[in-house]
Amino acid sequence: MADVKLRDIRKSYGATEVIKGVDIDIADGEFVVFVGPSGCGKSTLLRMIAGLEDITAGTLEIDGVRVNDLEPSRRGIAMVFQSYAIFPHMTVRENVAFGLTINKVSKADKEAAVANAARILQMEHLLDRRPSELSGGQRQRVAIGRAIVRDPKVFLFDEPLSNLDAALRMDMRMEIGKLHQDLGASMIYVTHDQVEAMTLADKIVVLKDGQVMQAGAPMDLYHNPANLFVAGFLGAPSMNFIPVSVTEVGPDTVTVSSPSLDAISVPRKGRDFTTGQTATLGVRPQYLRPVGADAGMLHGTVVLTERLGSETVVDVKLANGSKIIAALPQDMVMSPGEAVSFTFAPDQAHAFPE
Amino acid sequence: MASKLTTSNRAGWGFALPGFGLIALFIVIPFFFAFYLSLTNQRLISPNPTEFVGLSNYENLLSIGVLTLEPERDDAGTIIRDDDGLPEYPRVRSFTRNNPDFPQYAGMQEWFRWQSGDTAKVVVATDVVFWKSLWNTVKFVLVVAPVQAGLALCLALLINQRLRGINVYRAIYFMPVVVSIVVVSLLWRFLYSPDSGLLNNMLQGLTFGIFEPRDWLGNPDTALGSIMAMSIWQAVGFHMVIWLAGLQTISPMLYEAASIEGASKWQTFRYVTWPGLRNTAVLVLIVITMQAFALFAQIDVMTNGGPLDSTTTLVFQTVERGYGKQDISGGATISVILFLLVLTISLIQRFLTRER
Ligand SMILES: Nc1ncnc2c1ncn2[C@@H]1O[C@H](COP(=O)(O)OP(=O)(O)OP(=O)(O)O)[C@@H](O)[C@H]1O
Numbered sequence: 228m229a230d231v232k233l234r235d236i237r238k239s240y241g242a243t244e245v246i247k248g249v250d251i252d253i254a255d256g257e258f259v260v261f262v263g264p265s266g267c268g269k270s271t272l273l274r275m276i277a278g279l280e281d282i283t284a285g286t287l288e289i290d291g292v293r294v295n296d297l298e299p300s301r302r303g304i305a306m307v308f309q310s311y312a313i314f315p316h317m318t319v320r321e322n323v324a325f326g327l328t329i330n331k332v333s334k335a336d337k338e339a340a341v342a343n344a345a346r347i348l349q350m351e352h353l354l355d356r357r358p359s360e361l362s363g364g365q366r367q368r369v370a371i372g373r374a375i376v377r378d379p380k381v382f383l384f385d386e387p388l389s390n391l392d393a394a395l396r397m398d399m400r401m402e403i404g405k406l407h408q409d410l411g412a413s414m415i416y417v418t419h420d421q422v423e424a425m426t427l428a429d430k431i432v433v434l435k436d437g438q439v440m441q442a443g444a445p446m447d448l449y450h451n452p453a454n455l456f457v458a459g460f461l462g463a464p465s466m467n468f469i470p471v472s473v474t475e476v477g478p479d480t481v482t483v484s485s486p487s488l489d490a491i492s493v494p495r496k497g498r499d500f501t502t503g504q505t506a507t508l509g510v511r512p513q514y515l516r517p518v519g520a521d522a523g524m525l526h527g528t529v530v531l532t533e534r535l536g537s538e539t540v541v542d543v544k545l546a547n548g549s550k551i552i553a554a555l556p557q558d559m560v561m562s563p564g565e566a567v568s569f570t571f572a573p574d575q576a577h578a579f580p581e
Numbered sequence: 582m583a584s585k586l587t588t589s590n591r592a593g594w595g596f597a598l599p600g601f602g603l604i605a606l607f608i609v610i611p612f613f614f615a616f617y618l619s620l621t622n623q624r625l626i627s628p629n630p631t632e633f634v635g636l637s638n639y640e641n642l643l644s645i646g647v648l649t650l651e652p653e654r655d656d657a658g659t660i661i662r663d664d665d666g667l668p669e670y671p672r673v674r675s676f677t678r679n680n681p682d683f684p685q686y687a688g689m690q691e692w693f694r695w696q697s698g699d700t701a702k703v704v705v706a707t708d709v710v711f712w713k714s715l716w717n718t719v720k721f722v723l724v725v726a727p728v729q730a731g732l733a734l735c736l737a738l739l740i741n742q743r744l745r746g747i748n749v750y751r752a753i754y755f756m757p758v759v760v761s762i763v764v765v766s767l768l769w770r771f772l773y774s775p776d777s778g779l780l781n782n783m784l785q786g787l788t789f790g791i792f793e794p795r796d797w798l799g800n801p802d803t804a805l806g807s808i809m810a811m812s813i814w815q816a817v818g819f820h821m822v823i824w825l826a827g828l829q830t831i832s833p834m835l836y837e838a839a840s841i842e843g844a845s846k847w848q849t850f851r852y853v854t855w856p857g858l859r860n861t862a863v864l865v866l867i868v869i870t871m872q873a874f875a876l877f878a879q880i881d882v883m884t885n886g887g888p889l890d891s892t893t894t895l896v897f898q899t900v901e902r903g904y905g906k907q908d909i910s911g912g913a914t915i916s917v918i919l920f921l922l923v924l925t926i927s928l929i930q931r932f933l934t935r936e937r
Pocket residue numbers: 240245263264265266267268269270271272419
């Protein structure tokens with residue numbers, strides 16, 4: 228019903244280009260999350276879709292119609308802001324009904340729509356309060372309610388949960404997920420938070436410096452990152468990168484080695500290598516397993532341990548001075564200075580050419 | 582707590598002292614002094630000792646009454662009419678001078694009258710000039726407060742845009758504020774001048790000579806209006822800046838939210854801008870009201886209260902009596918009345934515009 232297409236979208240402020248040609252396809256009913264480091268242009272991109280920023284070049288289509296020059300209100304979108312942007316002098320009821328009041332919808336229809344939104348968000352008891360009498364989570368609920376009432380084709384969220392505390396963020400995250408299931412509308416969601424991205428998204432778009440680094444299903448990005456940036460960006464703690472040199476290139480594998488690592492063949496995944504070039508080997512901390520000193524592939528000494536209960540994160544200094552992190556799936560006691568060795572399955576490692 | 586504040590904070594009190602001292606010296610003490618003077622018969626310079634006269638100053642100023650005049654009838658009981666067919670009435674003097682039947686009207690003068698059927702109602706007051714100055718002041722406030730506040734808001738809304746060269750406009754609108762009101766009044770006297778004044782010339786030019794030049798400040802019908810117009814123009818920039826400050830406290834996010842919901846310009850103003858300006862509006866209204874009640878310099882420079890007391894105001898009367906006529910207790914009485922009036926109105930405004 229409402230797919231969104233971005234074709235070579237660009238945005239410049241004066242001479243500086245902040246969005247540098249972005250192509251994204253969002254299918255009807257899809258939940259898409261934009262992630263990326265601060266300042267990469269996530270908000271700008273979202274605001275361009277909303278119509279709050281002009282599009283310098285490229286084509287934006289919603290539901291098959293080019294909407295570059297349409298007013299925000301005529302694009303069939305609703306937006307939820309990080310700082311809620313609810314009207315402080317109106318009650319919750321008036322806030323939620325704002326779009327309908329503006330469009331002179333009849334009182335009965337208005338009340339039905341508000342009641343429906345309040346039921347979905349479980350905030351019937353809050354309707355007569357003012358925003359100053361609400362908690363942060365309740366305010367964000369009001370903002371979402373206002374979006375629901377518009378019955379938009381596409382919901383836009385700009386870091387809606389980042390002003391909330393950790394516990395509330397988790398609740399609201401689940402509610403937004405449920406909302407997506409219930410409403411079945413397309414949603415575009417900007418966040419810094421990896422967990423939000425991984426749990427909510429049908430598709431994650433990783434941005435850097437105004438360009439798309441990779442777009443795809445969360446697990447696809449996690450297991451098959453297309454480049455070093457995506458590999459390092461997704462997953463916590465982030466992926467270990469070990470500088471290596473290529474010793475042999477096979478049809479499906481590439482063999483790499485380094486002074487602190489014995490030769491190992493890892494999947495090539497279609498990337499081009501030449502023998503002798505330097506490359507980077509990536510291994511997620513979770514895939515490192517501690518082994519006896521003679522069996523391991525990586526040898527070093529413990530610098531720091533963080534015991535999280537279900538997991539132990541160990542900082543290890545390798546023989547050649549570089550550092551790696553291992554996340555071990557149980558509570559373990561390791562004291563600083565202790566010698567450790569790790570191994571990993573070659574097919575869980577990634578090789579990226581320089 | 583209080584003792585700690587007074588003992589252990591010498592430096593703080595030391596710093597506050599000059600400010601407190603000046604406020605006490607020039608505002609608090611004079612106010613109580615004025616209140617005291619209003620209860621006496623003190624003259625500015627007089628050989629006679631000061632006497633305590635109670636509230637008689639207030640009585641003189643405030644006493645007012647309505648006299649009902651029956652038309653004169655001849656012996657047959659029919660109303661005597663003049664050549665225009667209007668009924669004739671006994672003279673007001675016959676009630677207010679040496680008439681033992683109406684002691685309450687003794688010494689009063691006619692302020693204005695109106696007709697009710699064949700009887701005439703005459704408002705008489707002991708101090709007609711005071712009542713005229715009160716009425717002029719109230720008229721001035723009632724016109725200037727809303728018009729100046731509204732105009733200033735319109736200007737602020739226009740100015741609050743990101744356009745090239747907008748600062749030039751901000752400066753232009755603000756400029757009259759930094760010019761002394763006396764200078765502005767002198768200049769406007771030239772503008773309003775009856776023969777060669779700019780206003781007359783301009784209106785004549787615009788109407789191709791149909792417009793009759795008039796003496797704006799010399800005519801009781803136009804004098805107060807002319808001063809109102811000039812006063813509004815002079816201070817509108819000041820209030821524009823206050824509105825502007827209020828406008829800039831409104832989160833841009835709210836405007837974005839409203840635009841996504843499809844609010845028109847007017848709806849955006851009604852639902853976002855105006856509610857966000859609530860506190861500013863209270864401030865602007867109270868400040869304008871107080872300034873308007875204090876109207877003096879323009880009158881002093883431009884009309885001296887005339888013609889026919891049509892532009893005299895409470896503050897002008899205070900100064901006129903206190904220094905011009907050396908009746909310092911009379912002036913003090915008016916200033917106390919003005920104080921109570923402004924205080925009451927400010928309290929009412931605060932109450933009406935309170936946060937609900
Ligand atoms: N009005 C503007 N004028 C000039 N540059 C701007 C403007 N707005 C944003 N930028 C630049 O555009 C880039 C992208 O900004 P944007 O707000 O989209 O980042 P973001 O990815 O949302 O960051 P964050 O995660 O911190 O919210 C930044 O480098 C910023 O400096």
